[in-house]
Amino acid sequence: MDDRMGPAGTEDVDADAEATTAGPRRPLDQMRILRAAVEFIDVNGLSKLTMRRLGAHLGVEAMALYRYVPGREQLLDGVVEMVMDELYETTNAGGLSTSWQEYLQMQAHAVRTIAVKHPRIFPLVATRPPSAPWLRPPLRSLRWVESFLQGLHDYGFRPKVSVAVYRSFATFLLGSLLLESGTLEDLTITEKVNLAFIEDDDLSSYPMISAVTEELKDGGFEVEFEAALEDLIERVTVMRS
Amino acid sequence: MDDRMGPAGTEDVDADAEATTAGPRRPLDQMRILRAAVEFIDVNGLSKLTMRRLGAHLGVEAMALYRYVPGREQLLDGVVEMVMDELYETTNAGGLSTSWQEYLQMQAHAVRTIAVKHPRIFPLVATRPPSAPWLRPPLRSLRWVESFLQGLHDYGFRPKVSVAVYRSFATFLLGSLLLESGTLEDLTITEKVNLAFIEDDDLSSYPMISAVTEELKDGGFEVEFEAALEDLIERVTVMRS
DNA sequence: ACCTGAACACCGTTCAAGT
DNA sequence: ACCTGAACACCGTTCAAGT
Numbered sequence: 001m002d003d004r005m006g007p008a009g010t011e012d013v014d015a016d017a018e019a020t021t022a023g024p025r026r027p028l029d030q031m032r033i034l035r036a037a038v039e040f041i042d043v044n045g046l047s048k049l050t051m052r053r054l055g056a057h058l059g060v061e062a063m064a065l066y067r068y069v070p071g072r073e074q075l076l077d078g079v080v081e082m083v084m085d086e087l088y089e090t091t092n093a094g095g096l097s098t099s100w101q102e103y104l105q106m107q108a109h110a111v112r113t114i115a116v117k118h119p120r121i122f123p124l125v126a127t128r129p130p131s132a133p134w135l136r137p138p139l140r141s142l143r144w145v146e147s148f149l150q151g152l153h154d155y156g157f158r159p160k161v162s163v164a165v166y167r168s169f170a171t172f173l174l175g176s177l178l179l180e181s182g183t184l185e186d187l188t189i190t191e192k193v194n195l196a197f198i199e200d201d202d203l204s205s206y207p208m209i210s211a212v213t214e215e216l217k218d219g220g221f222e223v224e225f226e227a228a229l230e231d232l233i234e235r236v237t238v239m240r241s
Numbered sequence: 242m243d244d245r246m247g248p249a250g251t252e253d254v255d256a257d258a259e260a261t262t263a264g265p266r267r268p269l270d271q272m273r274i275l276r277a278a279v280e281f282i283d284v285n286g287l288s289k290l291t292m293r294r295l296g297a298h299l300g301v302e303a304m305a306l307y308r309y310v311p312g313r314e315q316l317l318d319g320v321v322e323m324v325m326d327e328l329y330e331t332t333n334a335g336g337l338s339t340s341w342q343e344y345l346q347m348q349a350h351a352v353r354t355i356a357v358k359h360p361r362i363f364p365l366v367a368t369r370p371p372s373a374p375w376l377r378p379p380l381r382s383l384r385w386v387e388s389f390l391q392g393l394h395d396y397g398f399r400p401k402v403s404v405a406v407y408r409s410f411a412t413f414l415l416g417s418l419l420l421e422s423g424t425l426e427d428l429t430i431t432e433k434v435n436l437a438f439i440e441d442d443d444l445s446s447y448p449m450i451s452a453v454t455e456e457l458k459d460g461g462f463e464v465e466f467e468a469a470l471e472d473l474i475e476r477v478t479v480m481r482s
Numbered sequence: 483a484c485c486t487g488a489a490c491a492c493c494g495t496t497c498a499a500g501t
Numbered sequence: 502a503c504c505t506g507a508a509c510a511c512c513g514t515t516c517a518a519g520t
Binding site for chain 1: 502503504505506
């Protein structure tokens with residue numbers, strides 16, 4: 001069958017009269033599994049996601065999942081597609097833009113929203129091999145890219161320029177948001193312990209670092225993101241000419 | 242003991258009279274394990290690296306590794322440190338720069354060299370949680386950051402500006418090089434098969450994409466990297482004032 | 483001092499069997 | 502039609518035992 005998984009058909013019509021809490025009586029389906037996987041990773045982290053635990057989470061033995069999902073790797077691909085679809089919807093919900101600058105801003109913020117909402121999934125979006133070699137994570141869904149190119153076209157971008165913008169945009173988002181999502185991942189207790197161990201490292205032997213620890217700790221991802229976005233937009237202005 | 246692993250003491254003095262091919266008679270040590278792990282991932286990919294296989298690769302049972310390495314996760318941290326040390330050496334070998342622009346170029350190229358040389362390890366460098374939250378992958382070694390800040394200081398950068406440059410630089414390198422390393426990873430046969438499956442997707446239903454497949458496939462990471470680097474340097478020029 | 487065997491508690495995955 | 506039990510070939514990790 002469809003060996004590539006992913007939320008293609010959004011057949012979301014059956015909200016049976018079954019209580020949510022009672023027993024998971026209605027049969028499994030791919031959508032339900034993918035949604036459960038997304039939630040599971042959001043809560044417990046990727047490393048805790050096993051077929052067996054996901055099955056348990058759905059009230060089923062692991063083996064039952066294989067009717068709907070070819071395997072763990074494809075499950076993860078499906079999770080990524082799931083999150084990308086979320087992006088696509090966010091993106092098309094937020095009313096029309098009146099300039100290409102606004103359009104890029106809106107797209108950038110949409111991607112950032114996803115990264116902040118799913119900090120433990122974003123690394124997957126960023127690093128899984130995309131379905132075609134010319135796709136650039138995190139902007140890796142054909143549907144999204146198509147719509148993006150269309151958008152730029154409508155603002156009068158020539159095709160070659162649009163491709164260049166797509167690339168710069170992806171690079172910018174990947175760098176900024178992977179870093180930010182990294183800081184947002186909830187750390188497990190043991191990881192925290194490890195950090196505490198390391199944090200007051202022999203930092204005394206790094207005088208330049210010691211001199212600026214305060215500003216290093218500052219964070220401020222938000223303003224940095226906006227500033228970098230402004231820069232990107234200016235670069236695009238140059239490309240366009 | 243030292244619970245954090247990593248190539249701290251480079252005790253590289255014993256090149257015994259033992260033939261390399263004969264039998265691995267001299268006892269294991271952490272350095273040898275880490276080097277073997279780097280090589281193993283370079284050749285076989287991260288997913289193939291198991292304690293048992295790495296042991297076999299070293300002519301030893303997996304359990305023997307635990308004398309020198311706390312566990313698999315810390316092994317991977319050690320691999321990352323190993324590669325970062327490679328960077329540090331590259332960086333200090335390439336003679337002095339005569340301007341901060343040249344200095345940044347040299348550092349950028351050094352990191353890119355690492356990414357291209359170890360495309361299957363670079364994602365680890367890029368995504369493993371760093372040892373302090375304010376460190377930014379891929380520029381994640383204290384030693385490297387110290388030396389970088391010192392370098393900028395010597396060119397007259399104020400501390401706050403240096404920190405801002407460090408951040409922009411890391412973001413830029415992360416985005417650019419993670420994408421490039423992604424395209425360089427040798428794909429396993431099964432992955433290739435999957436790609437082939439997907440590649441001639443129903444691309445017919447994406448007219449904007451179809452119109453530019455040629456330029457999308459173009460690649461050209463090298464020139465893109467250089468261009469983005471130039472842009473970054475210009476941004477730094479502004480920050481400096 | 484350094485490594486191994488055996489064991490434990492897990493994995494992903496297949497497939498015949500149950501309902 | 503949908504799920505499970507049992508099994509297979511692996512994992513990481515611990516620890517008593519071998520040399």
